[in-house]
Amino acid sequence: MNRLLIILAAMAFGCVMTIWLMPLTYQDETEGESTEKKPLYWVAPMDASYRRDKPGLSPMGMELVPVYTESENQAQSAGLVSISPEVINQLSVKTQKISLTQASKQITTLAKVEYDQNHIIHIHPRVEGWVEALFVKVTGEEIKQGQALYNLYSPQLLTAQEEFLIALKRSNQLLIQAAEDRLRALKLSDSFIQKLRESREIRQTVTFYASQSGVVNQLNIREGFYVKPGDTLMSIAKLDSVWLTAEVFEQDASFIQADLPVQFSLDYFPQQVWQGKVDYVYPELDDKTRVLRFRTELVNTDLSLKPNMFGSLTLSLPTKPVLQVPVQAVIRTGTQDRLVLAKGEGKFKSIQVQLGANYGANVEVLSGLNPGDEIVTAAHFLIDSESSKSSDFMRMETHQxxxxxxxxxxxxxxxxxxxxxxxxxxxxxxxxxxxxxxxxxxxxxxxxxxxxxxxxxxxxxxxxxxxxxxxxxxxxxxxxxxxxxxxxxxxxxxxxxxxxxxxxxxxxxx
The missing domain is CATH 2.40.50.320 (Copper binding periplasmic protein CusF)
Known part of the structure; x- marks a missing residue:
């Protein structure tokens, strides 16, 4: 009997101890399990919307990436994503530290050689008449200053000559001066007036001469044409100075300003480069092509530049320190531009930035980024797809x-x-x-x-x-x-x- 009581007492003591130790054991197991991070789900590296509740392969054959949650005492700001070093290595995440660098920009565009409009003269008659003889036959013909251009028969010219001779016969200085002034107003040269004074003979036709050297770039008459004031008979342009007209797209319009140095080259003169400066920027953009025109004046003493030639024009912009990032690191959504900021210790966040000018493979960042920041340049689309779900796209270290x-x-x-x-x-x-x-x-x-x-x-x-x-x-x-x-x-x-x-x-x- 005593032995039975001892056995029952031992069994009762064991039950009590078991009940007392079970919460401690369960608590230890729970604490051990809680310290071990468990993935919430697995996503495809190239498509964050493809989720599974266990490891596997994505539709593209890539291993799914685990996504972990943060504990309450590790709560992070909106949009902050934490990635383990193994996953960073698996995704081939690359980062780059940003700093102020001297940026130089060149704009290359197509330019056209044109006549210098400041050195073009247009020949107009000041009386009505008929072209009796034309000494210029074709457009592009070279003209020397003082060379005869055409002979004109005009009753008004005959009347003006008669008035001058009558004034000479009367020896009236006032009439002589008035008649002489009228002949000059009708574009008769001093040599013609002097010969008329000496010969006292009226000429039926009057020859008109070129007032400058150049080439004929417009010829609108032939022998026998009837002409009147307001008609453009021909135009003569100089070639020792030419214009280059060029265009740039609207996005580069802010860089174009007067006195900006330019270089011009032609395919058939590969070893020769003409230097110049921006002479004039036109005040408006083309409403259809959305381009801005500007021009440069070049000296052309050897006449190697011909109007209507096309060549390559390069503008060299002054260098300045700017904060720039690789173009491929920028995520453009259509409504905003974003970068993925590397915060260190496997933490990343998408932030909104304001972009400026393009510098080849880089682009200027005007706001949203500071010197010394580190951004993601590879695998950033996947990180952004996760961060953008809850991100406010604001920096966490702004001045405010x-x-x-x-x-x-x-x-x-x-x-x-x-x-x-x-x-x-x-x-x-x-x-x-x-x-x-x-x-x-x-x-x-x-x-x-x-x-x-x-x-x-x-x-x-x-x-x-x-x-x-x-x-x-x-x-x-x-x-x-x-x-x-x-x-x-x-x-x-x-x-x-x-x-x-x-x-x-x-x-x-x-």
């Missing part, structure tokens, strides 16, 4: 964030309209505008006015610009009453606020 981090409370400055005032409790009911940095829409809320602000200066329907802090309540720490002009700009906001009148919880501002 540092200011807010150093302050005890978060704050924002915004415009609004006062609707109601509780003078006893110092509460203002205000319709405020949207707060972009917090991605908060416009709303109508109650704000506590700080003690240092005089509430007596305020009244309903006033437009104000104020700064508030998110404390236990929304507290206005700075406030400025706007003038009437600024108040007019807020009327549209006021009407929208009345339509969508709602009170948000104060925690929503946090």
């Amino acid at each position: 964030t540092e200011i807010e981090a150093s302050s005890e409370y978060q704050s924002a400055s915004v415009k609004g309209i006062i609707h109601q005032i509780d003078f006893n409790n110092r509460v203002l009911n205000i319709s405020r505008e949207a707060i972009e940095k917090w991605q908060r829409k416009a709303a109508r809320l109650d704000f506590i006015l700080a003690e240092n602000i005089d509430i007596k200066q305020l009244k309903p329907e006033q437009s104000v610009y104020f700064t508030f802090e998110v404390r236990d309540d929304l507290t206005i720490v700075e406030l400025e009453v706007l003038n009437n002009v600024q108040n007019h700009n807020l009327q549209k906001h006021k009407s929208q606020s009345h339509t969508t009148h709602s009170l948000e919880l104060m925690g929503a501002e946090k």
Whole structure:
């Protein structure tokens, strides 16, 4: 009997010990399991939308990549993605540190040789008549200064000569001077007038001469043509100076300015390069081709440049320090440009950037990136597809964030309209505008006015610009009453606020 009691007592003691030790054992096992990271799911390296609950191969035959979750004490900001070193190596992720570098840009475009419009003369008759003889036969013919161009028969020229001879016979100096001035106005040369004075004989036809050397680039008459004032008989252009006209696309228009150095070359003169500067930039873009025209004047003493030739023109832009990234690292969505920022320790985040000029294989970054940042240049599309699901596309070390981090409370400055005032409790009911940095829409809320602000200066329907802090309540720490002009700009906001009148919880501002 005693032996049976001993056995029963031992069995009871063992049960008690088992029940007492089971929670500890379960707790240890649970803690061990919790320290081991388990993937949430597996995705295809090239398609983040292809998910599976276990390892395997993607439709392209690549091994699926595990995606892990972060524990609560490792909670990260929006869009931050953590990847293990093994997966980084498997995806062949490449990064590059960004710094300010001297960027030089060259724009190469097609240029056309044209006549210098400043050195083209147009021949017009000043009387009606008939072309009796034409000494210029074809377009492009070379002309020397003083060379005869054509003979013209005109009754008006005969009358002018007769008047001059009559004045000479009467020896009236006033009439002589007036008749001589008329002959000069009709483009008769001094030598013609002198011969007329000496010979006292009227000429039936008058010969007209070239006033400059050059080539005939326009010929509109033939012998026997009847001409009158306003007709362009021919044009003579010089070739010792020519224009180059070129075009650049709209995206490069901001770089084109006067005195920019240029180089011009021709295929059939490969060893010769002409140097010049941008002489003039046209004030408008072509409405169809969306290009900007500009021109350069070149000296052409050897006449090797012929009008209507085409060649290559290169503009050398001045160098400047810029922050630039490889073009292939940029993710363009159509609505924004993004880069994947490497935060270190396997953490990455997609951020929005503003791009500038292209420099060959690189592109300038105007905002969103700082010198010393490290970006992903390979496998960034996969990382972006995961980060963009929850990312705010904002840098985590912006200047504004540092200011807010150093302050005890978060704050924002915004415009609004006062609707109601509780003078006893110092509460203002205000319709405020949207707060972009917090991605908060416009709303109508109650704000506590700080003690240092005089509430007596305020009244309903006033437009104000104020700064508030998110404390236990929304507290206005700075406030400025706007003038009437600024108040007019807020009327549209006021009407929208009345339509969508709602009170948000104060925690929503946090």
